[in-house]
Amino acid sequence: MSLQVLDMFCGAGGSSAGARMAGAVVRGGIDAWDVATRTYADNFADAKVQLRRMGPHSPPGRGFAEGEVDLLLASPECTNHSPAKGAAERCETSKGTSHYVLKFAAKLKPRYVVLENVVQLRNWHGYHPLLNGLAAQGYRCRPHVLDAADFGVPQTRRRLFVVCDRDREPGSLIDGTAERRNAEEIIRLDGRYPSKPLRSPGRAQATLERAERGISALGPGVPFLVVYYGSDGAGGWQRIDRPLRTLTTLDRFGLVTWEGSEPMLRMLQVDELRGAMGIPDGYVLARGTRRDKIKLLGNGVCPPVMHAVVESLQA
Incomplete structure (x- = not known):
């Protein structure tokens, strides 16, 4: 049976695209940015797409109940963890969006949770409480730091993937053995x-x-x-x-x-940058301005990496 997926902080749908490549059925996505949710709806016509800003006590929303989701994907706000923000003041409320997954997991009780973020999330004081909160719900959690360049994406992009399973210990290895691709392959x-x-x-x-x-x-x-x-x-x-x-x-x-x-x-240009993210052919990226599209891509998850992560759950 195919995994049923709900994607929190779904953005343009890079994580969901990767899950779909691994055979999962994407049931829904939630994001606070209308350009993101409209892009998501363009590419997942059968999914329930919610435009709303979540909080620490937000429920999954109408149409999602216990037993209806096998895999919860979450890519919480990362800017305030990332060195890309430079010396600017950091927002603890923004950092805390990672903990919103706890309410969703408690309500939906999916077998799997995959949380993606920048590797600097591990340095945050809320990181271990997050893992402890998931463990208290019965999840065994294993963090992986994966570089998109190891999965056939022509970009060096190291990200943290915390893989959680209620039934067994997650595997220790997510294999990225694809031949590395270079920028010249996507540049016109x-x-x-x-x-x-x-x-x-x-x-x-x-x-x-x-x-x-x-x-x-x-x-x-x-x-x-x-x-x-x-x-x-x-x-x-x-x-x-x-x-x-x-x-x-x-x-x-x-x-x-x-x-x-x-x-x-x-x-x-946008078509070059989407190639650098490993966005599959046929994926629609038509909403918003050029700047909006660049933001969608820069905030995104490379689908080939999430493809490998979701495949590892079923190995």
């Missing part, structure tokens, strides 16, 4: 998207310095990626014959190409 170098001269007036000095380091290392004529937004500890650029570094919710990567001896720059 055919001139489809227009670029502007790198050294255009008004270009930020930090961007120019990052790009010049890439040019100095590779030489003229070689395309590469520059970190356009956010901090980076590796010089601010990367080769395209490597997996893309981790996507965020904002435009992070620019592509430097060449017109003769002139370096050109453009941002990576």
Whole structure:
């Protein structure tokens, strides 16, 4: 029998897409952002999609009762755990969204719970109370840190997956043995998207310095990626014959190409970024603005990784 799935904090549905790839039936998704829930509904026509903001005592909602869900997926808010937020003040209320899963698990009593978040969740003072709360409900919990690049996704994206099972100890290994794919596989170098001269007036000095380091290392004529937004500890650029570094919710990567001896720059586009997340062909991402779509992708779960996680439950 196929696993019946409810996806908390479902976003655009990356986790649900992975579960469906593993043969599960997606029953519903819940999120507080209308662009996310409309995107989710576009791709899971038979699912009950709820647009609502959850709290620590929120019930699963109408249509979901004990025995109707086998697998509860949850990707709580991660920004206030992530180093991508930099030195900005952290919100404890936001961090606490991870504990909302306890109410859902108590009400629905699914056999499995899979909670996904940034690896820094483990450093939060509420992490072990969360695991203890699940253990008190009879769950055996095993955390895994998985890199999407090990599952055939052309992006290095390390995330924590806490796998919980009420009936047995979860397996110790979730195998990621796919051949690594590089950024060049999802980048369009055919001139489809227009670029502007790198050294255009008004270009930020930090961007120019990052790009010049890439040019100095590779030489003229070689395309590469520059970190356009956010901090980076590796010089601010990367080769395209490597997996893309981790996507965020904002435009992070620019592509430097060449017109003769002139370096050109453009941002990576939505279709390239969806490829970098391992979004399957046919998945609809039509809602919202370009910025909305980038946010949906940057907040998402790579479906091939969740595919492997859900398959491991049934092994």
